Amino acid sequence: MKLYMNTEQDYTIDIFSRMMKRQSKHVLQAVDIPEAVTPEMRTVLVNWLVQVHEFLDLHEETLYLAVYLMNSYMKVHKIQTLFLQLLAVSCLFIACKMEEKLIPQPADLCFMMEDAFSKKELLKMEKKVLYRLRFELQYIQPLHFLRLLSITGKCPENVEYLAMYFMELTLLEADGAMIEPALLASSALSLAQMVFQESGILSPDPGGHVPLYSYSDADLILPRQLMGRAALRARSDSKSSWKKYSRGQRHRVSTGPAMSSPKHLSRCIGLL
Incomplete structure (x- = not known):
């Protein structure tokens, strides 16, 4: 299969093939979607996360990775709806560390949540996400x-x-x-x-x-x-x-x- 890439064409074919083989492991099943998080909750949460993402002028990959991490965490661990916003911001914080050159400060992220959660709570949730996901933080975008x-x-x-x-x-x-x-x-x-x-x-x-x-x-x-x-x-x-x-x-x-x-x-x- 010829990809017609301008640079690194030999590597592109290998990368593409590897992406195709690995992508299925990053797809959720219907049973993975927690019933406690209603479609309306999810829409409101991610809609707000898009606003934060744009306000901070982050890369597009950062948003996708943040939502993926959030989905993955809810798949392996129950989350009270009260802490959904904290989870979303914690996942965004982790995604920034993976994709961005300049990382938002925890205090700035807390401000985006109108200080509903403290810096300490944000960092604690970050640790929980990393532990539950076993530091498997990348996926096929x-x-x-x-x-x-x-x-x-x-x-x-x-x-x-x-x-x-x-x-x-x-x-x-x-x-x-x-x-x-x-x-x-x-x-x-x-x-x-x-x-x-x-x-x-x-x-x-x-x-x-x-x-x-x-x-x-x-x-x-x-x-x-x-x-x-x-x-x-x-x-x-x-x-x-x-x-x-x-x-x-x-x-x-x-x-x-x-x-x-x-x-x-x-x-x-x-x-x-």
């Missing part, structure tokens, strides 16, 4: 698959950003944690291309998207529907990700011409 797809398919930057927007919305959904990272990325990019084509911004043949994976169109349907429905709700509810991707540095993809009418997206996921 869907963002990495998306970037590979975008490069090999020579996708326009606005299409890639719309795909990133769709993927980020799945962080708010428990079902999103049960989708393989490569399938998530493939579905997001596929949906972004479809929306741009439906709106008339891209021609029916956008030019050279080469699929990297063996997923069929049938495999992409359910993830695309999950993302599409989440995007329709995000616009009406003014979710943090919707606001984040309405900004100029992200091509305003959540509010731009392709997403200006809900009909475009609804047709792409089969609602019209």
Whole structure:
């Protein structure tokens, strides 16, 4: 399989193959989702975490890793709903240490929680997460698959950003944690291309998207529907990700011409 990478092409094939083999171990099952954390709780929590992440100007990988660590902790250890915010911030703190050059200070993170928890409580929760997860803190990022797809398919930057927007919305959904990272990325990019084509911004043949994976169109349907429905709700509810991707540095993809009418997206996921 030729990936057409500009640099380190020999290593890219090995890295890609390893990512594909290891990605399934990072997917949650339905039984792993704690019943005590309702879908509404999860949406509110991750929506707030997106706000904190953007305010601190952190890397995109940091957000995905933080949510993954939070999911993983709830899989292996019960958490009282009272401490969900503390867990989320502790996971973000750990993710920053893995992905960022400049690490937020614990006092700043406590301030983001309106000092509902102290620095001591934050550091104690950090230790609990590290212990329960046995310091297994890395996972296969869907963002990495998306970037590979975008490069090999020579996708326009606005299409890639719309795909990133769709993927980020799945962080708010428990079902999103049960989708393989490569399938998530493939579905997001596929949906972004479809929306741009439906709106008339891209021609029916956008030019050279080469699929990297063996997923069929049938495999992409359910993830695309999950993302599409989440995007329709995000616009009406003014979710943090919707606001984040309405900004100029992200091509305003959540509010731009392709997403200006809900009909475009609804047709792409089969609602019209």
